[in-house]
Amino acid sequence: MDRRTLLKVTGVAGSTVGLSAVAGCLGGGGDGETDEITITLSEFPDTVDPIDHITGDYFDVFDHIYEPLFNVQPGEAPEGRVVEDWSHGDGSVEMSLRDDVQFHDGQDLTAEDVAFTLQRQIDAEFGPASSQVAGLGSIEGAEAVDETTVEFQYSGAAALAEYEFGNYARAMNAEWTREQGGEEDAIAGSSADIFNGTGPYEVVDFTPDTKIVLERFDDYWGDEAPFERVTFNSDTESNGRATAVETGSSDMSINVLPQDTQTINDNDGTEVRRVTSFRNIFCVMKNESEPFDSQEFRQAMNYAVDNQAIIDGSLSSFGSPMSQPSPPGVNGHNPDLEHYSQDIEQAEQLVEESGYAGVEIELTAPQGRYLNDAAVAERVADQIDQLENVSCEPNIVDFGVVSDANSAGMDNYEIPFFLIGWGVITGDTDYAVSGFFQEGGGVQTFRDEELDSAITESQGIDDPDEREQALQDINEMAREKAPWIFLHQQESIYGIRDDIEWEPREDENIWVWEMNP
Template identity: 60%
Template sequence: MKGVINQSIDRRTLLKLTGAAGATSGLGALAGCLGDPDDDDGDGGDLDLDTLTITQGEFPDVEDPNDHITGPYFNVYDHVYEPLFDVTPGEEPQGRIVEDWEHGDDGTVELTIRSDVVFHQGQELTAEDIAFTLERQIDPDVPPASDQVAGLGSIEGAEALDDTTLELSYSGAAQLAEFEFGNYLRAVSQEWYENDAPTTDDGVISGEDAEAFNGTGPFQVTEYNPGQNRIVMEPFDDYWGEAPNVGELIFEGETSDSGRVSSLLADETNFVDNVQPSEVGNVENDDDVRIEEVTSFRNIFLPMKNEVEPFDSLEFRQAMNYAVDNEEIISDILNGFGAPMSQPTPPEVNGYNPDLDPYEHDLEQAEELVEEAGYTEDDPADITLTVPEGRYLNDAEVGERAADQIDQLPNVDCDFESVPFDVVSEANSAGVDHEDIPFFLIGWGVITGDADYGMFGFFHDDGGVQSFRDEELQTALEESQVEDDPEEREAMLQEVNEMAQEKAPWVFLHQQQSIYGLDADIEWDAREDESVFVWEMS
């Protein structure tokens, strides 16, 4: 029988239930501890299902694989437009479509790709397709003016030397370049795009049926219904690699947190993301499903666009950090599923500074700093915090509590509004002087495992999602990008994190705990980068 008790559970109780309380020293140690203790390592390969349905809180609102920078979108489209590398967080990239790569002495790397890869609509993959796709990702004058440039900041361009050889040029350190191209390289067929792909007048791939998709991945799209937040895939017969053991793969979108869990408990889906802490007990009480969770590389924070008043004041931005009580939010809203952040970079990511402590909750200090910024009880600062609903763990509730805490200051009036995620995403990309939504909640997963990716996009003029402009911070990032010595570069990134904490470009909130619900007989280990690949399930 499916569980019917709305049983909330916090992290401490969960540790006791799983017998892990005495053996874990951090949230990351929970990864995998909730499954069958006799499970193997979960590397995948022998999953055998007629149909597998994955339900996420976000469903892609674009068809162009280069026109987004959102984790759940990658989870859908990477099964169609597969990554060229296999990347495990904290490890070096492993070849997938790319068989070999070698760095030169002149800021170049030569990639050799497989010769037996074809697109779903029949075109053969060549190095020219990858060069073409990279240009779409990094050149703002080439459609779709992609935000993916934020993950490819040091990559300058690519040239196809022959059908299977590609030369990438980069301006930074080789280590940084590998973090970037290892995570972001994909392939769109240039022949298909120029002749057959459905596109807008601006050159963005856009369509309402399966013909809008043409990748090289193990699954091809057979049905696409954006109105119902549903995309159906089946194994691609001419796939170069091992054939999937899933007859039909379905991705669905459901923004309702409780709705996703209800679908899982009703056996209407096999896998859901962002299980709310209050729902964990319901899943744990059902023998047919289980919880899988891990501390992710995703940082949840409140950007403050510093070319918009009152966020142009350092004192005001620091005051917002003192006003928000992170410990209360994690305890009351997240049931302990989170860890306070002290800087832009999460622990376990290259460049994290272990010497930095989170801002303490201090309303008196916050009030004094707001006064220094020029705002009084008689003439308070008037701000609004804009928050998405259903994208991150208890995001609307977290944002509302943060706004309430800020509103306790006598010299600040802080309102709160919840909106669809795409509204926040657009604000995030709208520039540092965007006045309509200058203060909002968003998350950023440092999927490359390197601090540059967590900061370049937000703090650099060429970053794509810049919300903070500061010459000193930008210069420090640029200097770290060209440092070839890994240890020296790590130290430089730690200094950038310290500088960022002092300048307070964000209200630092927490590192997100990724909580998934899935069928009990599916073996799968949650990843810190939040990627969900069917080929890693068994």
């Protein structure tokens, strides 16, 4: 089955694009008055390995260096970029790569590089375990067919495989990566030389945990990127990010708080741009740790929380309550599910039924990673603490602590209850549920055979309508089993210089090649 036939069968829009169309995505070619841009993130990458993470801020940096193989719009079929064309066989997809793509060290990109990079993500024998495996649940392997042809093997539906490899396929130079120790140990370093991708920008200056400076890669195969120089830095304090834009020390800041929007809009030369993202904010309850092993207790935690009051109070009404793992607009979202409404009496009754009356719990949460995340967590903990038969205290920590607890999956219960966000960047429910609820999913935090089996079954359904219904049923099942306290869908709010042409994306990706200075 060729790709065009697949898209007719799956009902997904999109087609393979040629060089001129792909290259045209790279913006204005640097014709504007400004040739530099500084972008302030809320979290700076704590790794130099582009596949050793699953954090949005990290993708924002690394995607400029380690180029995606496809151009992706949420919920749509990928379009070729470094990959020129591809076709599906029986449980496999064969991809033809461009033959003019170079790494920053001058070596040519080969199919072996792509296959090696993917194997590193899904097979522990090819290097340290990668969190990105959470997005590659159906991909089983990869191999080079010849210099410019690579084959991915997958299980389940072809459309699901496209959602996955479209969003997670990158390429590292296999020979270079092995020299850095990437086949045995984590790649590490503190200089610009530790980066080597094929992207439109190469690293010229790097200060770990602080700043990374990129410049146009002269031998990039596509059109010239719109800025000569790009600097990424970070500020975990939201007011610091807003101030950076207002004072001109940064041209763009992410995760601006609602209370800072008016000041930025009133400031000369800056403005706020926003979009409702595919990011779901929730509180994980690992269900092999007491008291979260009780479904009644987990449901009680949902009934204890007043989501709308938190949105109104801590987020200035920027956001909407969530009822399930998938946000609206994502394939498989179930529009018939209502969010949990606060019901203190019901919550206390369920706690009694759970057998955990009188329990003391602690909610761990980050500060600065999501919109007013610490304030949201403190309100959640306070509302739970109002129950007569549960005590709850917040514990505000660095995001890395929460990220590690999430990545540890079901192997670590030191932090069983924590607030985190998950951006459903593929636009498909499988990405919202498989990593968290399936064995080997990458970030599993909930073990339930019925839910796991339902997800597995959905992954093999080719008919798009049948698959969508199966995903809606999974969302309904997840709401009932209450693996999380469902909180809200996050609003992405950016402060930006008003002369930069750019529209925020639902998947939260910040790609400079989509901007015009």
